[in-house]
Amino acid sequence: MKSITSSANPMYKELKLLATSSQARRKAGRTLLDGVHLAQSYLQHVGLPALCVVSETALLNAEVASLLAQCEAGAVKCVVLPDPHYHVLSQVEHGVGLLFVIDTPKSVVPSALTQSAVLLDNLQDPGNLGSILRSAAAAGIKQVYCSGGTAFAWSPKVLRAGMGAHFLLEIFEGVDLAAVVAHARIPVLATSSYATQSVFQADLTGPVAWLFGHEGQGLAEDLLQLASQHVVIPHLGPMESLNVAAAAAICFFEQVRQTQK
């Protein structure tokens, strides 16, 4: 295990760049997983990381020691940093002191949409994106298509909110959603407060794709028009709309309910 003590060390400088710059993460095709839970999920569902980084204090933690041992057994490069150097890399307050550096998967968009999926158009908030990925994975949905304007799915914030969902999903980014919808072989559903059919009346017993849009502006008009069905989540109170991640959870789990019946 290598110990880095100088902040001028080239590997440390590279880690700092990955930790602080979204552009650097996209360019390098790498990102950081922060904390024991994400690291465990990654080992369980994907495999070994490219690099394992721990703080000096974290070496005393039994869970970290066990993860470190797994990495070393798999010949993963492991690095120990003095606590102040480590904390520059982590966005998690009172975190345990463990980071995995991983290669972000590059998935090729399938030629046709044939299984249940989520299509996200211009979704902005990392917390909402993470929550939607988590709900999708829990609902057994396996594919997520993100438009170019959607938040970067592999940012530390989205990874944290996703709680490991990323490793159960195929996530396609920078996707032309109109083309995906045009080539869909399954119904593509969009929620709309103007729809006459309730999501609870829609037939969700087969695979469907769910379209969700921007937090403020909703779905782009062209995509709304391309959707094969519009459904409304019925309200009993005079609220105009739901948070997009809440709406997505309701839709995905209505699909779960109908599938399990």
Add this chain to the structure above:
Amino acid sequence: MKSITSSANPMYKELKLLATSSQARRKAGRTLLDGVHLAQSYLQHVGLPALCVVSETALLNAEVASLLAQCEAGAVKCVVLPDPHYHVLSQVEHGVGLLFVIDTPKSVVPSALTQSAVLLDNLQDPGNLGSILRSAAAAGIKQVYCSGGTAFAWSPKVLRAGMGAHFLLEIFEGVDLAAVVAHARIPVLATSSYATQSVFQADLTGPVAWLFGHEGQGLAEDLLQLASQHVVIPHLGPMESLNVAAAAAICFFEQVRQTQK
């Protein structure tokens, strides 16, 4: 309409304190509503604010001018600030330049729980709290009980995420939830991954109260034991858990579905 140009002005100093200090907001029993949407919802569902604050630039905006006219017609004190002074008060980037100062309502906890409600134990994240309030209001739930450890419901962040839900709900804060559950005359449901009954099988056709807990640790064990029923949100994928606001939305709208059937 009063124009304040000095940052040493006592009213401006008070506004700055309200904008930046949660403690000051709690002490004063006042908070800030930021933006046209919250202001409109407040006028529609509650009434006139204590004070209306606008930036110089916002005076040119037609929606702001209309809200300002309503305030002035109701003899509400209105204040114009130079843009740089205004921006110190607002957390909204590229906001329109309108703030309402309002008195936070003080609700007295009813002696018994008799209508559908949400009980929040130690919920931390303002975005989650706002999303839950929004889902509850949309589902026709009218009461929300927050434990002392739950995020302050009237903070600007929670208000923004709530999108006006606050004005459709009775929100009780600093509540002893164990006492509320003990005096409940309706079923109190808690979600648990160990439950054998699915939320989709539970009878939600009458009023029920929903218990949700801390984002990481879940519901306190004593509250979980006090709940009259435990229900599970069935998962089709190997995700451990859902975001708490997503779980709440699924529960509230399963209740809507069963009520509407």
